[in-house]
Amino acid sequence: VGEIEQRRRTSTDADFEVAWMLGERIPGWLTRDQAAELWTAARGTAPGETIVEIGSHQGRSTVILGAAAASAGSTVVAIDPFLEGEVYGGQRSREQFERHVAEAGLADVVTLEADYSAAVLTRWPGRVDLLYVDGKHDYWSCSKDLGWTARMPVGAVVFVHDAFSSVGVTASVVREYLRCRPRLRYRGRTGSLASFAVGLPTARERLALGREFPWFGRNLVIKALLRLRLRRVARLLGHDSPDDPY
């Protein structure tokens, strides 16, 4: 690696570390490796482009995308209706979200749409250049979230969190592949963060999606074990956490 390229890589790594310092203290479910994936893709957007995040919660993934967008000259639209309830926290989460984005100095990069993604899509004026789907994990909601890909150019990147972990999310991804002209090419995953590019998948890419099913089966077993309070057995499958695999 040449000296200039080495310097460029080092400064890029340092930028990600700063973004992760902001993100890791915010409660949420995004891992460091997944944050690095999001950050790299968002850093690759061009000035004036738009990143859409569906499901922001307290802003853990938002500040990662926002920090990269600030360097790239793009912007982030964060969509979340802030559902009330024990898991997502409703209005309290919204206040935390706004505080975290402001503290990260990203208030002019991130715009909040406090609504359901399907409602925002009906009034969305333009195109989307990068999409991160991490909203409600049931089949119907996630399928609607994937409807945003119709606003994206060929080659644009789509991330889906909790793929091959949540049944609803996985079913909506598989449904996309069962269409006669699927819109997403599978690129791989980091944990449950699946990455796609908008476009017609090749036969090989369709097969690659199918190869994730053993991992999906393992995750379903682990989730069942955790609900049966059999964490020690889950540990034998390599899962050492009280949380579902993600």
Ligand SMILES: C[S@@+](CC[C@H](N)C(=O)[O-])C[C@H]1O[C@@H](n2cnc3c(N)ncnc32)[C@H](O)[C@@H]1O
């Ligand atoms: C798993 S959390 C998101 C976590 C967040 N990305 C992070 O990094 O911490 C899911 C969020 O999706 C939101 N949500 C639920 N239904 C939604 C919908 N239809 N559109 C957008 N967001 C939705 C919930 O309010 C919740 O805050």
